Amino acid sequence: MSQIKMMDKIGCDVTRNRFIGGEEGNLKAYVTYRFSQFRNGELIHFQENHNTVTSEGKQHLLSSAIDNGTRKTAWYVALVSNDGPPPSPLASHVYDTFFQTTVTEFTDYSAATRVAYDGVVSADKITNIANKASFTINAATKDVYGGALVSNSTKSDHTSGDILMSWAALPGGVLDVQVNDVLNIEIELAFA
Secondary structure, three states: OOOOOOOOOOOOOOOOOOOOOOOOOOOOEEEEEEEEEEEOOEEEEEEEEEEEOOHHHHHHHHHHHOOOOOOOOOOEEEEEOOOOOOOOOOOOOOHHHHHHHHOOEEOOEOOOOOEEOOOEEEOOEEEOOOOOEEEEEOOOOEEEOEEEEEOOOOOOOOOOOOOEEEEEEOOOOOEEEOOOOEEEEEEEEEEO
């Protein structure tokens, strides 16, 4: 091993990273879905899945927060009733085509509309842990494959002009729900 002596000349290139946090594009948005299924008041199933925000969702966040675009003032949780494509990548998923060609919406629950997302912002994230979206199933045995965070409250309304912020499939596959089952969904969107 050779050593450098005090009189030796050393040449090197130094580059400075221009991005705070260490790398370009360091700010990322992540979404966690937590599905809890209750039957007769007992928790019978729990699944958690992680995903990212759709390109459409990112565009809306940037437009409404920085570019003075139109802001959606309410968000809703929709259920998915068939097994669509894998939940990532999300770049091509947009609201109208997502429900028209990618998956089918599950609407067999007692609420007249999609369930409101009641999130609270704290520590670089928004979560509805204090007020989870709750669905009481009102049909015979059915299958739920996942959930989505959308900007329209109307069940089965898949017209353009609304936003698909994110969606997640159940990692364990299908969730078999029955009449009077309660499905609670917690959605946490965080920046890292």
